[in-house]
Amino acid sequence: MSTTVTPGHAPGHTDHAHADPTVPVAHGLLAEFETGDAMAHAIEKAVAAGYTHLDGFSPYPVGEAADALKFPKSEMGPVMFIGGLTGACSGFIMQYWANTWGYSLNIGGRPYFSWPSFVPITFEMMVLTTALSGFFGLLAICGLPRYNYPLFNSKTFDRATRDRFFVCIEATDPKYDAAATRAFLNDLHPLSVEEVME
Amino acid sequence: MATASSTARSTELPLEPEMHPLVRSTYDQKPHGLVSVGDAIGNVVLDGKHPTGWWIGFLAGFAMLQILAMAVCWLFYMGVGIWGINVPVAWGFAIVNFVWWIGIGHAGTLISAVLLLLHQKWRTSINRFSEAMTIFAVMCAGLFPLLHMGRPWFFYWLYPFPNVAGVWPQFRSPLTWDVFAVTTYFTVSLVFWYLGLVPDLAALRDQAKKRWQQVVYGLLALGWRGSAIHWRRYEKVYLILGGISTPLVLSVHTVVSFDFAVSIVPLWHATIFPPFFVAGAIYSGFAMVVAIAIPVRKWYKLEDFFSDHHLDIMGKVMLATGFLVTYGYFSEAWMAWYGHTLYEWGTTMERMFGPYGWSYWCLIGFNCVFPLTFLWSKKIRRSPFWMELICISVLIGMWFERYVIVITLTREYIPAGWGHYAPTLWDYATMVGSLGLFLFLFFLFLRYLPMISITEMRELLPKKQGGGGGHSIMENAP
Numbered sequence: 001m002s003t004t005v006t007p008g009h010a011p012g013h014t015d016h017a018h019a020d021p022t023v024p025v026a027h028g029l030l031a032e033f034e035t036g037d038a039m040a041h042a043i044e045k046a047v048a049a050g051y052t053h054l055d056g057f058s059p060y061p062v063g064e065a066a067d068a069l070k071f072p073k074s075e076m077g078p079v080m081f082i083g084g085l086t087g088a089c090s091g092f093i094m095q096y097w098a099n100t101w102g103y104s105l106n107i108g109g110r111p112y113f114s115w116p117s118f119v120p121i122t123f124e125m126m127v128l129t130t131a132l133s134g135f136f137g138l139l140a141i142c143g144l145p146r147y148n149y150p151l152f153n154s155k156t157f158d159r160a161t162r163d164r165f166f167v168c169i170e171a172t173d174p175k176y177d178a179a180a181t182r183a184f185l186n187d188l189h190p191l192s193v194e195e196v197m198e
Numbered sequence: 199m200a201t202a203s204s205t206a207r208s209t210e211l212p213l214e215p216e217m218h219p220l221v222r223s224t225y226d227q228k229p230h231g232l233v234s235v236g237d238a239i240g241n242v243v244l245d246g247k248h249p250t251g252w253w254i255g256f257l258a259g260f261a262m263l264q265i266l267a268m269a270v271c272w273l274f275y276m277g278v279g280i281w282g283i284n285v286p287v288a289w290g291f292a293i294v295n296f297v298w299w300i301g302i303g304h305a306g307t308l309i310s311a312v313l314l315l316l317h318q319k320w321r322t323s324i325n326r327f328s329e330a331m332t333i334f335a336v337m338c339a340g341l342f343p344l345l346h347m348g349r350p351w352f353f354y355w356l357y358p359f360p361n362v363a364g365v366w367p368q369f370r371s372p373l374t375w376d377v378f379a380v381t382t383y384f385t386v387s388l389v390f391w392y393l394g395l396v397p398d399l400a401a402l403r404d405q406a407k408k409r410w411q412q413v414v415y416g417l418l419a420l421g422w423r424g425s426a427i428h429w430r431r432y433e434k435v436y437l438i439l440g441g442i443s444t445p446l447v448l449s450v451h452t453v454v455s456f457d458f459a460v461s462i463v464p465l466w467h468a469t470i471f472p473p474f475f476v477a478g479a480i481y482s483g484f485a486m487v488v489a490i491a492i493p494v495r496k497w498y499k500l501e502d503f504f505s506d507h508h509l510d511i512m513g514k515v516m517l518a519t520g521f522l523v524t525y526g527y528f529s530e531a532w533m534a535w536y537g538h539t540l541y542e543w544g545t546t547m548e549r550m551f552g553p554y555g556w557s558y559w560c561l562i563g564f565n566c567v568f569p570l571t572f573l574w575s576k577k578i579r580r581s582p583f584w585m586e587l588i589c590i591s592v593l594i595g596m597w598f599e600r601y602v603i604v605i606t607l608t609r610e611y612i613p614a615g616w617g618h619y620a621p622t623l624w625d626y627a628t629m630v631g632s633l634g635l636f637l638f639l640f641f642l643f644l645r646y647l648p649m650i651s652i653t654e655m656r657e658l659l660p661k662k663q664g665g666g667g668g669h670s671i672m673e674n675a676p
């Protein structure tokens with residue numbers, strides 16, 4: 001796709017462009033690499049050069065890329081922990097309330113609050129809510145499902161799930177400048193550099 | 199989308215002399231690359247061409263599914279009286295098949311979760327379809343308690359829901375534990391499976407040529423784009439799911455064993471029950487995985503991914519769990535004798551030499567003697583023919599294990615309470631029908647979803663071939 005953004009409509013100043021939805025706005029510059037290592041290396045370089053709004057895309061997880069993006073730890077652990085704890089507590093309280101107060105049955109003279117028999121369901125509830133909070137938490141935090149991601153407009157980006165590794169420096173980056181950023185990316189010896197429109 | 203040039207370019211990559219032994223292409227003698235892995239697995243789904251074997255399996259499953267439909271309709275009309283259940287044996291085939299199916303399901307989660315945590319890279323080739331197997335097996339398992347209820351449309355009474363009568367489930371009952379355990383197990387397995395599928399569905403979306411495939415797989419892929427930060431979160435979730443699924447597998451079959459062990463029937467309230475049930479579940483589950491994988495890999499020419507090496511490892515796991523199960527049988531008999539309990543010993547003798555003694559010896563033969571004699575040999579473990587035979591034997595043997603447990607009810611403490619149990623035609627029809635449901639769903643899965651994880655196979659590729667250098671999916675997770 002050719003560059004259609006004039007300096008006056010630099011993508012950093014999106015308020016101008018958004019006034020007229022027919023004017024295409026750049027989402028960012030997409031560089032294509034042959035290997036995961038090259039992608040991770042490029043991200044490292046870009047981060048060192050001061051870019052902050054960028055991301056890497058690969059067909060399988062490349063841990064070095066996330067590290068280079070200064071994303072060493074995911075927030076999913078606490079999300080799932082809190083989810084699981086909530087499930088376990090509510091499961092236990094539900095059983096306690098239902099069988100001790102709500103609908104108390106005398107089973108063989110056992111105490112109404114015979115907590116050991118509530119353990120299996122408490123455990124199952126914990127596992128269930130951990131899994132569900134992990135799944136839905138992942139989608140929510142990643143902003144998924146989203147079908148219309150701008151990079152899908154690119155001609156080559158569908159190979160991100162096949163055999164190519166991409167780095168995208170987004171136009172919202174304060175340091176973004178269509179020409180300078182393109183030159184910077186070209187210095188990293190990518191297979192191609194493409195400007196992708198919103 | 200793939201272009202001719204992309205395929206050509208990737209095969210020009212330098213050949214790796216020491217390939218990862220798990221990803222070796224035996225067909226063209228060229229090592230796999232990112233593209234060829236995606237094509238080998240994805241084209242099975244996208245091409246729409248299917249080997250004769252697929253049609254045989256699918257149509258057999260579909261035919262048996264009709265038997266299930268008939269059996270269920272007749273059951274709804276007539277009630278559970280059409281089954282052979284009676285007073286000493288109130289559950290009969292329903293619980294035999296329930297426990298059998300749920301046990302089969304366990305191998306899937308075990309392969310995906312436990313082996314993930316143990317960094318076993320060979321799991322990659324089999325985890326996807328064994329997870330699918332888990333889901334379908336749990337569906338078949340769930341069918342039986344549901345039908346046995348007599349009024350299945352009231353199944354939701356087992357769940358705690360606020361109602362005008364103010365009635366709540368009895369949470370001290372193993373039956374209620376079962377409901378929670380099986381529901382949780384099904385949901386978590388589904389989440390685990392689907393989460394693993396998302397990147398592969400995205401790969402299929404981008405690889406598909408037909409519009410409907412792009413739309414359907416695009417919707418299912420949830421807009422996955424392989425962002426580095428998404429991957430990191432994804433891996434973390436996947437790892438934690440593996441971590442919680444491991445105790446879940448153990449807990450589910452433990453809870454299922456509580457259905458028996460919390461009673462006071464002789465030979466049922468043994469402390470060995472939970473671990474012995476879990477071992478049996480893994481045994482039969484692995485047997486089902488291998489029994490299905492052997493024909494499927496042949497039909498789809500996927501021997502590259504599911505190699506004889508896998509058969510060997512699976513055989514070893516079966517050998518180990520087979521011995522655990524055998525120890526369980528021994529321990530039951532030993533405790534009955536050594537414990538000097540009149541009823542336990544009497545029931546043991548009835549089990550072995552009573553009217554249903556044949557089923558006990560079938561169990562020992564199919565489950566212990568035949569498999570454990572032959573699984574010792576590496577040659578046999580690597581032979582598809584022998585492994586298929588052994589696995590079918592284990593599946594039959596494990597079914598008899600549950601049958602023998604249930605049949606214990608015909609001989610209780612007082613002779614006045616003794617009885618007989620014989621399944622009816624409708625019992626068999628429901629059982630065969632559940633097998634049909636399983637095959638039907640499984641063959642649909644083979645047709646429409648990638649049966650091997652494309653993403654994880656790509657990670658296994660050596661770096662020179664574009665892969666992650668043999669990192670399994672979790673090793674990048676923080």
